[in-house]
Amino acid sequence: MNKNAFRTSVMLGMGALMASAVLPAWSQSSNTDAAAPREYLVTLARPNQLYVIDTETREITRTCDLPGDSAPGTIQLSPDNRIAYVLHNRWEDATGVDLTNCDIVFRAQQSSGNERVKSIASIALSPDGTHLYTVQNPVKMFLDHYEVQEPRVAIFDTADGLDAQPIKTYPVPRQIATIATDADGWLYLGGADIYRMDTQTGEWETAIANRNWDRTGFSRPDSLAMWSTGEVSQEFLRPYSVAKLENDEPVSFHWGISRIDLETGEIENKEIGPFEFIIFSMVSDPNSPDDFYGVYTQLSHYDAETQELVKVIDLDHTYYNINSSYDGKTLYLGGASSDIAIYDTEFNDLGRIELPGDMGAATLKVARF
Amino acid sequence: MVLTVTPLAYAIANSGPELVDQHCSGCHVAREGENSWSRISQQRKTPEGWEMTIARMGIMHGVEVPPADRRALVKYLADTRGLAPEESAAERALIERRLNRVEEFDHPTFQEMCARCHTGGRAMLQRRPEAEWDKLVHFHVGQFQTLEFQAMARDRDWFGLARSEIVPWLAEQLPLESEAWSNWQEVSPRQPEGTWQMWGNWPGQGRFVADVAVTPETGRDRYRLEVSGEFLDGRPLLGEGRAVVYTGYEWRASLTLNGHEFKQVLDMSEETAHGRIFDDADEAYGMQVTMQPADAVSGVAATLPTALKAGQSQRLVVMGSGLENGEITLGDGIEVEEVVERSDTRVTLQVNVADHVAPGWLPLTVGEHRQDELLVAYDEVDYLQIEPELAVARVGSPETPAVSGVFQAIGYLKSPDGGEDIALGDVPVTWSVQPWDEIAEHDGDVQYAGVMDKATGIFAPSGAGPNPDRKYDANNVGNLRVIADVEGQATAVQDDAHLIVTVQRWNNPPLR
Numbered sequence: 001m002n003k004n005a006f007r008t009s010v011m012l013g014m015g016a017l018m019a020s021a022v023l024p025a026w027s028q029s030s031n032t033d034a035a036a037p038r039e040y041l042v043t044l045a046r047p048n049q050l051y052v053i054d055t056e057t058r059e060i061t062r063t064c065d066l067p068g069d070s071a072p073g074t075i076q077l078s079p080d081n082r083i084a085y086v087l088h089n090r091w092e093d094a095t096g097v098d099l100t101n102c103d104i105v106f107r108a109q110q111s112s113g114n115e116r117v118k119s120i121a122s123i124a125l126s127p128d129g130t131h132l133y134t135v136q137n138p139v140k141m142f143l144d145h146y147e148v149q150e151p152r153v154a155i156f157d158t159a160d161g162l163d164a165q166p167i168k169t170y171p172v173p174r175q176i177a178t179i180a181t182d183a184d185g186w187l188y189l190g191g192a193d194i195y196r197m198d199t200q201t202g203e204w205e206t207a208i209a210n211r212n213w214d215r216t217g218f219s220r221p222d223s224l225a226m227w228s229t230g231e232v233s234q235e236f237l238r239p240y241s242v243a244k245l246e247n248d249e250p251v252s253f254h255w256g257i258s259r260i261d262l263e264t265g266e267i268e269n270k271e272i273g274p275f276e277f278i279i280f281s282m283v284s285d286p287n288s289p290d291d292f293y294g295v296y297t298q299l300s301h302y303d304a305e306t307q308e309l310v311k312v313i314d315l316d317h318t319y320y321n322i323n324s325s326y327d328g329k330t331l332y333l334g335g336a337s338s339d340i341a342i343y344d345t346e347f348n349d350l351g352r353i354e355l356p357g358d359m360g361a362a363t364l365k366v367a368r369f
Numbered sequence: 370m371v372l373t374v375t376p377l378a379y380a381i382a383n384s385g386p387e388l389v390d391q392h393c394s395g396c397h398v399a400r401e402g403e404n405s406w407s408r409i410s411q412q413r414k415t416p417e418g419w420e421m422t423i424a425r426m427g428i429m430h431g432v433e434v435p436p437a438d439r440r441a442l443v444k445y446l447a448d449t450r451g452l453a454p455e456e457s458a459a460e461r462a463l464i465e466r467r468l469n470r471v472e473e474f475d476h477p478t479f480q481e482m483c484a485r486c487h488t489g490g491r492a493m494l495q496r497r498p499e500a501e502w503d504k505l506v507h508f509h510v511g512q513f514q515t516l517e518f519q520a521m522a523r524d525r526d527w528f529g530l531a532r533s534e535i536v537p538w539l540a541e542q543l544p545l546e547s548e549a550w551s552n553w554q555e556v557s558p559r560q561p562e563g564t565w566q567m568w569g570n571w572p573g574q575g576r577f578v579a580d581v582a583v584t585p586e587t588g589r590d591r592y593r594l595e596v597s598g599e600f601l602d603g604r605p606l607l608g609e610g611r612a613v614v615y616t617g618y619e620w621r622a623s624l625t626l627n628g629h630e631f632k633q634v635l636d637m638s639e640e641t642a643h644g645r646i647f648d649d650a651d652e653a654y655g656m657q658v659t660m661q662p663a664d665a666v667s668g669v670a671a672t673l674p675t676a677l678k679a680g681q682s683q684r685l686v687v688m689g690s691g692l693e694n695g696e697i698t699l700g701d702g703i704e705v706e707e708v709v710e711r712s713d714t715r716v717t718l719q720v721n722v723a724d725h726v727a728p729g730w731l732p733l734t735v736g737e738h739r740q741d742e743l744l745v746a747y748d749e750v751d752y753l754q755i756e757p758e759l760a761v762a763r764v765g766s767p768e769t770p771a772v773s774g775v776f777q778a779i780g781y782l783k784s785p786d787g788g789e790d791i792a793l794g795d796v797p798v799t800w801s802v803q804p805w806d807e808i809a810e811h812d813g814d815v816q817y818a819g820v821m822d823k824a825t826g827i828f829a830p831s832g833a834g835p836n837p838d839r840k841y842d843a844n845n846v847g848n849l850r851v852i853a854d855v856e857g858q859a860t861a862v863q864d865d866a867h868l869i870v871t872v873q874r875w876n877n878p879p880l881r
Contacts, residue, residue: 091514118514139511143396144408145504146511148528174528175517192526211524222524 037368039325042084042099043334044073045357050084052099052367053340055325055332058353064102068093073362074121074178074228078158079129081367085158087134091118094134096158099367108156108164110134114141115149121226124179124187125158126199132156133187133199135176136169151176153187155199170202178225180236182262188236190225194258194267208258208269210240219243219250223258227281227321227335228363232328233289236260239282241275255279255302257292273302273309280320280335285345287328295322295333299347313347321364334364385445392434392442393426408504409446411545413496415457415464416447416615417879429512444589444615451616452494453553454638463490463880464619465634465645466652469757481521482535488881492539496547499540506531558617559637561592566688566714568673569646569658570795571626572775573825575600576673578686578715581660583612590614596626601673601684620644633658640665650770652877653760654827663714665690668738676780676793677731678857679748680724682706687716687735695736702726702746722746728782730791745791750780750855753798753864762819762870764845766833769873774821774828776800776866778853798853800826805848805867812840818847818870826853830870846871 040061041053048070052062068089076085078096083105085096096106110117115138122135134156138149151174154166176191187197189204192211197204206212210221221240230237238258243250253275259268272292279294290304296319300312320335330350333341338358342350386404389397397406404410414422420443426432434442462470472489474480483489497505510516510528517527565581579598586593596608610624610633620635620642635644640662647655661670670689677683679702687697693713697705702723710717716735726746733740756777765771780796802821804810817839819830828851835842847870855862 116511120515120518137514139507139514141511144398146507148507148510174526175523177518220524222520224518224520224523226518 037081040099040367040369041323041332041334041340041353042075042077042365042367043340043355043359044070044075044086044088044362045338045355045359046070047357048088049357050086050097050102051355053353055330055366058342058351060353060355062099062102064097064099066095066097067104067107070357070362071360072121072226073360074123074226075363075365076123076125076228077231077365077367078125079127081369083129084365084367085123085125085132087119087121087123091120092116094119094123094132094156094164096132099369104162106132106156106158106160106164107162108132108134108160108166110136110154115139116141121177121228122179122189123228124181126181127183127185130158131199132158132164133179133181135172135179135189136166137174150174153189153197153199153202168202170197170204172197172204178228178236178238180228180230180260180262182236182260182265184265186265188260190223190236190238194236194238194260207260208267210238210258210269213269217245219245221256224280226361229281229283229321229323229365230262232324232326232366233284233286234262235284235289236262237282237284239279239292239294242271254307255294257282257304259284270304271307272304273307276309277312280318281322283322283324283331285328286324286326293322293324293331293345295319299331299333299343301345301347311347315341320359320361323364323366325366326368332364332366335359335362340364384441385449388438388442388445392432392438396430396432404449408501410450411497411501413450413452413545413550414447415452415494415880416443416619416621417464418491418494419443419446419450421878421880444613447615447619448617451619452496453547453549454618454636455549456496456547457494457619457636460490460494461636461644463488463494466647466655466879466881467645468652468881469760471759476535476538478530479535479538482527482531485521487878491880493543494880496543496545496550497540498545499536501545502536502539502543503532506536553617556617558590559614561612561614561620561637564663565642565660566663567596567598567658567660568671568686568688569656570777571600571656572654572777573822573827575602577601577606578673578688579606579608580663586611588613594622594624596624601686631655635660641667641670650877651772653762653773653775655775661688661690661714663690667691669733669735669740669743672733672744674794675743676745676747676796677703677720677722677726679722679726679728679746682719682721684709685718685720685744687718687733688714689735689738690714691738692716692735695738696734697736698732698734699744700731700733700746703731724748729785745782745793747780747782747793749858749860750793750796750862751783751790752781753796753853753855753862754779754781755851755853755864755866757866759867760851760869762828762830762868763873764819764830764833764870766873769833769875771819771830771832772874773830774819774851774868774870776826776828776851776853778826778855778864780855780862797856798826799823799856801852801854802828802849802868803852805850809848812843812847814847814849814870817845818849819845821851826851828868828870833873844872 039055048066050064054061074087094108117136117138119134124133136154137151140147152169155168156164176189178190189195193206194208195204196207221242223240225238244252254271256271278296280296282294285291292302294300301310319333323332331343340353568578570576577600582595592612598606608626610622612622618638622633631646632649633646635642642660667689673686704721707719728747731744760774762774763772777795778798780793782791821828831845849868851866
């Protein structure tokens with residue numbers, strides 16, 4: 001056992017100990033119905049904090065310090081929702097934080113030697129939580145020049161502690177951002193197209209063609225997908241904008257979605273309504289999968305069945321990331337600034353939660369435990 | 370000041386190679402052959418290009434170079450690895466920081482791929498072999514790793530296309546080795562000391578002509594300049610400054626004119642130098658200038674103004690050389706009322722232009738020199754063209770001074786016989802602004818974005834920051850239509866232009 005691994009296991013042990021000691025008291029004090037899980041918002045803000053926010057009291061339950069800086073703060077949750085895995089330190093590090101006690105339980109510093117590695121919002125966990133996936137974009141930094149390397153999926157064992165190294169890597173195409181796994185363990189990679197990878201072999205195929213789709217009468221789609229939400233509706237969702245063409249000339253502009261049902265692996269790709277303004281991120285209604293809520297300078301609601309923009313309101317400032325409560329009644333808007341806005345699905349303003357720092361591009365996750 | 374041919378030895382500044390060895394060779398390995406370092410010897414660029422590369426070595430790779438060494442390095446690198454005049458000719462506007470222009474390139478995707486974060490001209494002002502253009506692409510993706518995920522990049526294989534389509538195209542037209550450059554190195558550099566005559570049109574102040582005395586200062590290719598002249602209305606124009614000449618022709622000066630601090634960029638590769646004087650912080654505020662040596666053999670070179678309006682007594686200055694003696698005539702309908710001043714290089718006249726003068730070119734003679742298509746008479750302006758057609762102004766703050774909108778209205782005479790129309794230069798107009806569209810009208814852009822000076826065409830943007838009176842506390846941005854109406858004639862003549870008032874820029878590199 002090397003020195004690092006030893007320290008890791010000691011710290012892990014202590015973390016586990018503290019967690020079990022602290023948890024009962026804390027869960028009693030904050031939980032009215034001991035059996036029902038409580039809902040929290042999990043996000044990051046500058047300079048280097050992770051916040052756990054009780055959605056009922058709208059108070060910050062826990063503030064965890066991260067090593068390095070928080071940005072950009074892409075988050076994925078362990079299957080039991082108690083550990084947040086965060087991409088931070090300028091996309092370079094993946095760090096696991098125990099949300100019940102702020103212990104750092106996992107850390108992979110992806111850059112090493114003269115190789116700088118960044119993962120652009122690409123982080124996911126296997127359905128059993130034992131493995132963590134990132135897409136690594138390596139660059140060799142030589143003395144007087146750089147050499148961009150081929151990207152690769154890196155697989156980490158989440159039990160590997162604070163100096164985790166990939167246990168396996170597989171080459172993948174460039175330009176992959178958000179990624180997710182389904183219940184069967186397929187790894188979905190949102191790049192030019194959405195790929196589906198067998199994590200045992202590294203083989204991949206196209207699950208949903210986007211850039212390379214073959215749809216006459218449509219332009220190539222453009223999608224900005226930097227927010228790893230979808231945990232509430234159990235889906236991997238990627239909005240896109242597209243033009244309908246006649247004689248190669250755009251005649252109308254639309255929002256569409258590419259979606260993978262992470263329980264069944266079912267795929268879907270369709271337009272959901274007119275493109276009238278920019279949207280940074282979307283969630284679907286957990287009770288009604290064809291209703292979509294989008295956010296940026298506006299908060300909007302699309303009905304994919306009728307392909308209509310049902311409702312839109314102007315917001316007090318821009319927000320980057322939208323999420324929904326598990327009961328589908330409340331929408332949370334985060335990112336960009338230092339306040340999380342709360343709306344119901346009729347877009348009544350239910351208030352704000354103030355954080356001490358800017359969230360920037362951080363994910364706003366909904367955790368239940 | 371005639372250009373002569375001598376061996377290239379001039380260019381090698383003594384301390385240059387030592388400075389590169391000292392500051393750069395830790396990473397850029399010295400290679401076989403004298404004065405050759407990895408990467409550094411594989412590129413040529415303008416002084417601004419070298420300045421930006423060295424600044425980047427500081428910001429990105431922690432290379433600390435004291436200011437004096439840095440200046441000497443830029444000088445050495447630009448002298449020995451610069452661009453020939455023909456190679457920089459197409460991009461003078463970028464070097465002169467004329468920003469309100471639309472770039473065009475003979476490549477289907479270069480604009481989208483390479484000219485959306487900075488100008489495409491930034492690349493056009495460099496010369497490299499293919500391997501170096503390829504390393505530049507690796508630098509972009511390696512340094513800015515989100516580049517591939519931005520709009521206009523995430524819809525295509527940016528890295529692949531940059532290497533397969535852009536790199537070969539750049540390498541072909543912008544190679545490291547060129548005939549222009551090898552020829553230029555054989556030409557001895559400009560020795561600018563002596564007396565020059567400079568003229569131009571200072572926005573809001575008017576046309577001026579001045580003598581510029583250039584004297585050498587300690588240091589290679591360094592000069593001092595003394596400016597003394599006047600505006601057409603007789604107000605004095607006084608100033609002084611310092612200049613450096615790079616690559617044998619790239620004149621860069623800092624000067625103060627009537628108390629205002631400016632930069633000056635000139636191309637001195639020809640006998641008469643052309644370029645621009647501008648405010649370093651407010652680059653739109655500037656003027657094209659011509660500088661001609663007193664000993665140039667030119668005859669009549671230019672006049673101020675370039676057009677005379679019917680029915681007025683007015684000042685006219687003729688510039689050139691060999692003007693001291695002989696009769697001065699301007700054609701029918703123009704009477705010289707007074708010769709105010711006369712020297713070899715300049716004649717200042719008071720002329721009276723008859724009401725009935727025939728619109729069109731005036732035959733201008735001074736002694737034996739004659740120019741038939743230099744000076745125009747006009748009664749009414751036929752049409753106007755505002756320059757620039759599209760301008761971007763920026764709101765100001767203490768950290769980032771405002772960038773003005775600076776417009777000129779160029780009058781034209783239609784040619785009666787279907788020949789070329791005649792430009793009159795900027796003519797007197799009344800300036801105003803209106804909302805560009807319904808949104809701008811609704812948002813009150815005219816009220817918030819700033820103030821247009823009715824007489825000068827200079828738009829002063831408002832202060833930066835959220836304005837609580839505006840929707841979303843918007844910044845004082847605006848989308849405006851700039852309108853110029855010709856003054857002093859019966860027929861209404863108007864033109865409009867587009868002015869976008871936007872937020873500050875946080876970095877102002879010398880080459881956008």
